[in-house]
Amino acid sequence: MDTQNLYKVDLNLLVALQALLEERSVSRAAERLHITQPAMSKTLARLRELFADPLFTRSSRGMQPTPRAQELATELGVALHDIARLVTGSHFDPYTYSGEFTLALSEYIGVALLPSLIQRLHQAAPRLSIRTITRAENQLEQLATGSLDFAIHIAQAHYPDEFRTQVLGTAPSGILVREGHPLCQGEISWERLALYPVIRVYVPDLEQAELARTSEAFMRVRHPQQGSLETSHLMTAMEVLRNTDYFLPGPAYVLQNSHTTNGIVALRTPPGSDYTLKYMLVAHRRTGHSPMHQWLWDQVLDTIREMAAENPVTQHVRYPAILRPLNLP
Numbered sequence: 001m002d003t004q005n006l007y008k009v010d011l012n013l014l015v016a017l018q019a020l021l022e023e024r025s026v027s028r029a030a031e032r033l034h035i036t037q038p039a040m041s042k043t044l045a046r047l048r049e050l051f052a053d054p055l056f057t058r059s060s061r062g063m064q065p066t067p068r069a070q071e072l073a074t075e076l077g078v079a080l081h082d083i084a085r086l087v088t089g090s091h092f093d094p095y096t097y098s099g100e101f102t103l104a105l106s107e108y109i110g111v112a113l114l115p116s117l118i119q120r121l122h123q124a125a126p127r128l129s130i131r132t133i134t135r136a137e138n139q140l141e142q143l144a145t146g147s148l149d150f151a152i153h154i155a156q157a158h159y160p161d162e163f164r165t166q167v168l169g170t171a172p173s174g175i176l177v178r179e180g181h182p183l184c185q186g187e188i189s190w191e192r193l194a195l196y197p198v199i200r201v202y203v204p205d206l207e208q209a210e211l212a213r214t215s216e217a218f219m220r221v222r223h224p225q226q227g228s229l230e231t232s233h234l235m236t237a238m239e240v241l242r243n244t245d246y247f248l249p250g251p252a253y254v255l256q257n258s259h260t261t262n263g264i265v266a267l268r269t270p271p272g273s274d275y276t277l278k279y280m281l282v283a284h285r286r287t288g289h290s291p292m293h294q295w296l297w298d299q300v301l302d303t304i305r306e307m308a309a310e311n312p313v314t315q316h317v318r319y320p321a322i323l324r325p326l327n328l329p
Helices: 012-023 026-032 037-051 067-088 107-124 139-145 210-214 234-243 252-256 291-310
Strands: 056-059 062-065 100-105 129-133 150-154 163-178 198-201 228-231 248-251 264-267 276-284
Touching (some): 012 037, 012 067, 062 067, 100 291, 107 129, 107 150, 107 234, 107 291, 139 150, 163 252, 198 248, 228 234, 234 264, 248 252, 276 291
Antiparallel strands (some): 056 062, 150 276, 163 264, 163 276
């Protein structure tokens, strides 16, 4: 687009032209724009120079637009409307919005949150598209550059001021195994855990995660001679658990989804190593004045509140007293 000529144009002239076209009177147009009649006459002179056309001629019936002015009238209203919308922003209506949001979250969080969230979003914004990414490193950087709109992850130890954060809730950890696993009998200890292979939960940006600095259980869970599997895919992890003697240290709330975790139970972590996972909703402050982003931010929080209020306790959990859904602080 060649904007060189547009750069030289005072857009206020177009507002004045719209008033003249509608009022067909210099005095009435001046009154409408709260300027003097001489000032409006000078504006009309500038308009004539700009368009190289008289634009209006006097007659017994008042000012009559020239063919050039009539041509301008057919497009001017639309152009000014678009400029006004560009400056003030359009009204956000979730029901008619058809854009896309990109959300980073692990499958372990997604299986608990997304069914309720997507149902809510579909009812309120049926044209909205949600794209989720389960493996995304450098999430804060991606939020800052616009590659991500939101992230839901285990709390990091520090967030720069440019990020907006909200604690979504906390959840206890557990040792997930198949029903009938040898670990189901007797006390859980590090020595006993070292006898079995482990499934390691993928955590993006682990070196920045709060739990990496405070959770002995998370960091020392694998013995040097112990076999392991790392995955971010919940269904894969559950299928491995159901058919092997692997164990999975991780968020016990996933057992609320009985269809996915059928045949899996949760055991306590070794004595003295209990830790609580804290989950954060994060966005960059560049989206702070976006009605669309604020609306989706609120939808996530409202969904979490409803989940916490329902607070179901699954029957597939070995120690239900410690394995609650995500709870708001």
